[in-house]
Amino acid sequence: MNIAFPxxxxxxxxxxxxxxxxxxxRWSSARVWALCATVFCFAVTMWSAFPAxxxxxxxxTGIPNVAELLAAVGLAALGGLFLVLALLWRYSTAxxxxxxxxxxxxxxxxxxxxxxxxxxxxxxxERPVDFTFHYAGxxxxxxxxxxxxxxxxxxxxILTRWCLTWARQPxxxxxxxxxxxxxxxxxxxxxxxxxxxxxLLTMAANxxxxxxxxxxxxxxxxxxxxxxxxxxxxxxxxxxxxxxxSAARRALGLWSAFWTLRPLHRDLRDVNPNAxxxxxxxxxxxxxxxxxxxxxxxxxxxxxxxLFDPAVQEDALRLxxxxxxxxxxxxxxxxxxxxxxxxHAWRNGVRAGDATAADRYGDERDGTDLHCELAWWRQVxxxxxxxxxxxxxxxxxxxxxxxxx
Numbered sequence: 001m002n003i004a005f006p007x008x009x010x011x012x013x014x015x016x017x018x019x020x021x022x023x024x025x026r027w028s029s030a031r032v033w034a035l036c037a038t039v040f041c042f043a044v045t046m047w048s049a050f051p052a053x054x055x056x057x058x059x060x061t062g063i064p065n066v067a068e069l070l071a072a073v074g075l076a077a078l079g080g081l082f083l084v085l086a087l088l089w090r091y092s093t094a095x096x097x098x099x100x101x102x103x104x105x106x107x108x109x110x111x112x113x114x115x116x117x118x119x120x121x122x123x124x125x126e127r128p129v130d131f132t133f134h135y136a137g138x139x140x141x142x143x144x145x146x147x148x149x150x151x152x153x154x155x156x157x158i159l160t161r162w163c164l165t166w167a168r169q170p171x172x173x174x175x176x177x178x179x180x181x182x183x184x185x186x187x188x189x190x191x192x193x194x195x196x197x198x199x200l201l202t203m204a205a206n207x208x209x210x211x212x213x214x215x216x217x218x219x220x221x222x223x224x225x226x227x228x229x230x231x232x233x234x235x236x237x238x239x240x241x242x243x244x245x246s247a248a249r250r251a252l253g254l255w256s257a258f259w260t261l262r263p264l265h266r267d268l269r270d271v272n273p274n275a276x277x278x279x280x281x282x283x284x285x286x287x288x289x290x291x292x293x294x295x296x297x298x299x300x301x302x303x304x305x306x307l308f309d310p311a312v313q314e315d316a317l318r319l320x321x322x323x324x325x326x327x328x329x330x331x332x333x334x335x336x337x338x339x340x341x342x343x344h345a346w347r348n349g350v351r352a353g354d355a356t357a358a359d360r361y362g363d364e365r366d367g368t369d370l371h372c373e374l375a376w377w378r379q380v381x382x383x384x385x386x387x388x389x390x391x392x393x394x395x396x397x398x399x400x401x402x403x404x405x
Contacts, residue, residue, distance in 0.1 A: 004222045005050035008229040012043035015233055030096075031088045035236070038081040042232065045074030046225060051128035058126055068131045069118045073111050075192075076148050079155045080107030082189055086159055089182075090166055103155075110151045117144035132199065133214050136206035145203060152196040159189040177242025184235035188228050195224035254286040257378055261293050264381040268300040268339070271346060275299055294373055306352035307342035316392045323388055328379065336383035337392040344393060 016039040019032070026032045047053060049071040057067035083103045087096040121140040123131070135141040163186030166172065167179045202217030269276055275296050282288040316337035320330045383389055 004226055005046045008225045009046035015039050030093045034085040034088050038085050041078045054128035065123045072148050076111050079152050082159050113147050114144050133206045136203045149196040149200040156189040156192040160186045178239045181235050181239035184231050188231035191224050191228040251286055254290050260378050261381045264384050271300040271303050304342035307345050308338045312341045315395055319388050332379040333383045336380050337389045340393050
């Protein structure tokens with residue numbers, strides 16, 4: 001508990017601070033208020049529920065076990081806020097209010113009953129871990145937790161049903177990430193149902209004089225807090241960041257392509273180092289870096305094309321076919337071998353006249369289709385480092401032997 005609850009508290013505090021910035025620009029939005037209140041309530045409950053914090057709160061207030069009441073009230077309020085937030089997600093504020101006005105008084109009554117029952121209880125011994133079960137035989141504490149767990153089971157069951165039903169509604173068909181968010185939100189409320197039922201079962205066993213279920217009852221809050229915290233965080237993040245995931249995935253793919261091209265680009269820059277250009281402030285702009293890399297590779301390839309050797313082409317074709325290469329893999333292997341051999345000649349001081357326009361490309365890669373050109377150069381870059389291309393280059397460097405006399 002001293003680890004799990006603070007971890008959840010930190011995670012929820014980060015989410016709360018992230019969402020809080022929206023409150024400043026949407027001060028009159030009931031949805032944002034409900035969202036911030038839900039996350040804040042969950043975070044406060046986690047921070048106040050772990051044993052080290054319980055002792056601090058009890059000593060600061062001078063009321064034995066008041067931290068247990070604070071945690072229970074926080075979770076009861078959280079159950080009500082879950083319902084309010086779900087209603088505001090699904091309906092407009094005006095439509096949701098007709099239902100919310102029943103939720104708020106009901107949970108306020110639950111919380112007030114818990115506070116009164118705790119005040120009437122005699123709980124002098126501090127029990128930061130097993131307070132519920134240790135005092136389960138006391139009628140007021142038993143009634144307090146029965147009301148709390150019953151309200152949690154009822155409200156969370158309703159919420160789970162709402163979320164799973166709404167996620168199947170046709171008006172969410174075009175909003176897949178919101179549907180996933182609703183399912184995750186329903187999962188978080190289902191965790192509360194299971195948590196409350198298992199705690200109630202353990203408490204009932206204590207009423208009957210058995211403490212056999214106490215280890216399970218003490219473990220349930222840890223598992224429920226971690227699972228519920230993860231599901232709630234995901235439910236709040238997925239609808240917002242889900243639509244951006246495809247863009248993020250594409251950016252990761254472009255960075256992967258950039259690093260695939262990097263070794264080839266680093267070698268070919270010897271042809272004209274002055275051609276390398278990165279615009280100020282755009283070093284981390286992957287679109288810009290990819291576009292510049294393709295332009296520079298194409299220019300360097302064009303410069304080297306007069307040095308392409310038909311003998312290298314024949315060797316590369318023969319070796320590639322021997323290795324079972326066909327189609328574009330064979331073509332890119334030949335291209336990589338030509339580039340590598342021409343670069344070797346260039347480094348040795350060999351120069352030729354400018355290539356004609358027809359020499360620039362012999363296929364559809366005319367620079368108008370970035371995706372096509374990137375795919376081509378990725379294959380060339382991979383072939384450039386292959387054993388087949390290295391073998392072709394080794395053959396071109398091998399001196400010819402004199403024929404036998």
